[in-house]
Amino acid sequence: MRSLVVIHNHATDTDRHASAASKQLLPESVMRACGYEVATASGEEQARTRIAEADALILDLPVPEIQIWSRRVLDWKIVPILWWCSDATATLSVEACEDGVMADGVLSASMQPTEIHWTLQFGAKQCFERQQWQLERKQLLAKLEERKWIDMAKGILCEIKHISEAEAYDILRKQAMNERKRLVDVAASIVNVYHLLQEQKQGRKKR
DSSP states (O other), X not given: OOEEEEEEOHHHHHHHXXXXXXXXXXXXXXXXXXXXXXXXXXXXXXXXXXXXXXXXXXXXXXXXXXXXXXXHHHHHOOOOEEEEOOHHHHHTTGGGTTSOOOOSEEEOTTSOHXXXXXXXXXXXXXXXXXXXXXXXXXXXXXXHHHHHHHHHHHHHHHHHHTOOHHHHHHHHHHHHHHHTOOHHHHHHHHHHHHHHHHHHHHHHHHO
């Protein structure tokens, strides 16, 4: 991990760029002194261009802005996201300290190079684990959705054909094999056709 992008917030920049001493505390100065290649960005267009070649992202922002930027950046590229904690960003974050924050680690100017290195390494690991969790969650939700359609289709078949759930499942499975479709697609078709027929029946009754 060598290349980093720092995203700044204009509200925190003015005072910190005022003197040479404060410039040395900026994340880009600290990270360059530790041997990293650093690009900076203050807007979405700059960030989107520069994140393409980066190994990690550092947000020099108040906590309330982290979620917005994290979601935005992760739509472009999966990278570890770390928060730069300074007097400025911490002061502007007091009211949001209890919020859930999408960050893989915290960095500050007071950290030693070895601490920064390991924070980035553990941040990369945290990022990978977060992505794995989100993928597993997405897959689980998809399976639950599929189960919902299959259960509804079985219920319809049981009602219409006066058969057991096991027999209804066999019908679905055989139809899926015959039509070379996924089981859930066959189930969804049955449910949709059944609901359509029910609506038509209700419409005729109203007349």
